[in-house]
Amino acid sequence: MSANWHPVANAQPTEWLLRQGAAGAPYAVVRRFAFGDPNRPDVWFRVVTWAPASAGRELIGWCRTLEAAAAAGWDHRCAAESWRHHMAARRTDPATMASTRPSAADLVRFYRAALRRTPSAGSMSGAARTPAPAMKGRR
Numbered sequence: 001m002s003a004n005w006h007p008v009a010n011a012q013p014t015e016w017l018l019r020q021g022a023a024g025a026p027y028a029v030v031r032r033f034a035f036g037d038p039n040r041p042d043v044w045f046r047v048v049t050w051a052p053a054s055a056g057r058e059l060i061g062w063c064r065t066l067e068a069a070a071a072a073g074w075d076h077r078c079a080a081e082s083w084r085h086h087m088a089a090r091r092t093d094p095a096t097m098a099s100t101r102p103s104a105a106d107l108v109r110f111y112r113a114a115l116r117r118t119p120s121a122g123s124m125s126g127a128a129r130t131p132a133p134a135m136k137g138r139r
Contacts, residue, residue, distance in 0.1 A: 028073030
């Protein structure tokens, strides 16, 4: 008698496309890396901006959990939109915007620092949003 086994039983997820909603365009890519001892690996998650090809992606940071990596990707999405709106409101031309844009890791760091300083939107209590778990940014 043969056991019911399928190769999918050995499948391990290693990459996730982050998108808002099922039909939304991707905004980040998270990839799982395991280093060291295969029996007790040191697991990290790298989060990068989304682009069709790897060459067009930018490092947002390295995180210890998938949840922290997803939060970093989302925070980058929010930070990049906020930065674009700020620059557009100042009537900044596209060339200047491109040349002065902070790195993806810096955008997230600045965005999270601003969230800790100001009351969250729509909050009557004025309590600041709890920051997402720390991430380790590398360039």
